[in-house]
Amino acid sequence: MSAGSAAAVPGTDPAPHFVLVPMMVAGHAGLMLDMARTLSGRGTLVTFVMTPLNLPRLGRAPSDDALPIRFLPLRFPCAEEGLPEGCKSLDALPGLGLLRNFNDACAMLRGTLVALLRDREGDAPPPSCVVSDACHPWTGGVPRELGVPRFSFDGFCAFSSLCMRPGADREGGKMNLHKIFEGVDDDDTRPVHVPAFPIDVEILRARSPGNFTGPGMKEFGQEIMAESARADVLVVNSFAEMEPMFVDAYEAALGKKVWTIGPLFLAPTMPLAATAEDANAVRCVSWLESMKPRTVVFVSFGSRVRSSLPQLVEIEHGLEATKRPFIWVVKPRNLAEFERWLYEDGFESCIGEAGLVIRDWAPQKAILSHLATGAFFMNEKLVVDVLRVGVPVGVKGAAQWGVEAEGVLATRQDVERAVAAVMDCGEEGSARRARAAELGRKAREAVVHGGSSFRNVALLIQHVQQRTSTRNPWIEKKPSDRR
Structure with missing residues (x-):
């Protein structure tokens, strides 16, 4: 099978079944819906997990594309976690003080999702892998229970993730690992150097990312980092030509593959015009x-x-x-x-x-x-x-x-x-x-036939097929093999 095509061929292993679990917020879910269209357009079966209220906000249902995408609805447990009825998306919260409640409600979906995927409604084949948002750490247990790999999807670029996200030591990105702001006051205007980075980067304490520093969010951030470190593969919405040195450095820090498959919204299967009757x-x-x-x-x-x-x-x-x-x-x-x-x-x-x-x-x-x-x-x-x-x-x-x-x-x-x-x-x-x-120009070239992201999608599908096949072992490839 070439890197330009990944559809199943009669007499060979069946097309892999990707289960996509996006974060319940429009920006994150929209990216993963683009991924669903990209994967299904390459001959795979995709199950897209989402609460019924959130799907219309993405503009249109995956089935509108006439591609083999299954929509798996999950009831969101608002009342069980003290959320107002209808708060089924992060951006629908009346106040950010309810973030912990929202994350706990998401985590309650794990048992239901595992049961539904095991039941395999209709003629759906068993999942080959689970691709879930990095900001959904609760999803890490789903593929482990099902005995399939988990691919962590990161909407950030490799540059940002290398700064902030965990490496192989699970201590966080370069900023956390080296504790660069230790002893630096919040209002200090002196730039702080980020060590062990591919290029010279300086950042002010006052202008550093504030993720996971609010009330109750430290533990949530630690869960994200722990599950990201346990993931089999990281999938990034970037493209190799934009930040090659950071993709390689992030892969070295993780000790695992980092697949660049973006920009997803430019993929040919995704119409660029607004389609929602909004x-x-x-x-x-x-x-x-x-x-x-x-x-x-x-x-x-x-x-x-x-x-x-x-x-x-x-x-x-x-x-x-x-x-x-x-x-x-x-x-x-x-x-x-x-x-x-x-x-x-x-x-x-x-x-x-x-x-x-x-x-x-x-x-x-x-x-x-x-x-x-x-x-x-x-x-x-x-x-x-x-x-x-x-x-x-x-x-x-x-x-x-x-x-x-x-x-x-x-x-x-x-x-x-x-x-x-x-x-x-x-x-x-x-x-x-x-x-x-x-x-x-390079971004548009990356997602069309022969482009780096186009090839990476095909190689990613091949890896899943090899991982789930009883006849083929998981084949490791060097970073140079996927560009």
């Missing part, structure tokens, strides 16, 4: 059609961030001052308070058609793939220091996962300056855009 999707795409190419600033800080009103006010004034069209996805800490301020300030009526304010959810793939989009606020360290396709916003600190963001981390001047710099038409701005365009 008012926000229709509104966004229609508005983008009226804009000039590469002029729109897209501002979205993910599903977990709940900004305070003072911070939202600063972002609003900063965006208005740029005099550039924008789409701003807002996740306020207090929606009623924000809506009251927005009405009294008259911001939306003032900006008119120059900007869109989207509450809660936006069709990110459709926005990012549209010709009108010219800039996107995202992970600073990789984009600025490594890929050199962005500029720092200049935040004074980092919000923690599990703690509601208080006060102002980025001022209106920070926002205005950053947007002006990244959209600059001068020599520096042109150079950034040229590098971004080159990375975009």
Whole structure:
């Protein structure tokens, strides 16, 4: 079987059965739905595990693609863990103080999932492997009970994971392993060097990632690290040409394979246009059609961030001052308070058609793939220091996962300056855009036939077939064999 095809052939082993368990939040689940389409498009059977309420939020059901994807619904135990009815997604929580309850409710799904997979409803073959979100440590026990390998899916890039995630010693990434912030005050403005890293990287304590530092989250972070270390393979939504040295370094630190199979949303089986019958999707795409190419600033800080009103006010004034069209996805800490301020300030009526304010959810793939989009606020360290396709916003600190963001981390001047710099038409701005365009070209090439991620998907499927076959042993391959 070649690396360009993985479909089952008559007379050979049957196509492998991948069970995908995404995290119950739109951004994470959307990526894994893209993976489901990619795998099923290559001749495998895919079971996609999700609560019924969450699937429609992804835009469309996997069955809409006419691909062999099975949807396995699981009832989410809200009441059992003290969650309000309907809080079946991380971004639906009324407050981040309920994160531990949410994670405990997810863990309660383990027994039900194992039983359903063992029963094998209909003519479904037994699972060949379980691919689950790295942020779902409870899923680690599912493949162990079923006697199949677990592939941990990491939506982060290898660069970020090498900094933060566990190595073979299970002590965490380079930042944790070397305790680089030990004895450093939170407000210390001196940069701290990250040791034993492929390149020179420095980071401020105040701007370091705040994951797993909120109340009750330390233990959860330790569970994630322990299960990541126990996983058979790590699958990353990145591509080899973007960060080759970090993929190799992360693989060496883990002592196991790291498969780059992204960017998943660019895979040919995934339509880039918005397909949901959602008012926000229709509104966004229609508005983008009226804009000039590469002029729109897209501002979205993910599903977990709940900004305070003072911070939202600063972002609003900063965006208005740029005099550039924008789409701003807002996740306020207090929606009623924000809506009251927005009405009294008259911001939306003032900006008119120059900007869109989207509450809660936006069709990110459709926005990012549209010709009108010219800039996107995202992970600073990789984009600025490594890929050199962005500029720092200049935040004074980092919000923690599990703690509601208080006060102002980025001022209106920070926002205005950053947007002006990244959209600059001068020599520096042109150079950034040229590098971004080159990375975009390489990303698109990676997922089509013959590309590095395309080949890795085929090799990953072959590995699963060899692992589950009684006739073939698990064949180890060197990093160079998968690129």
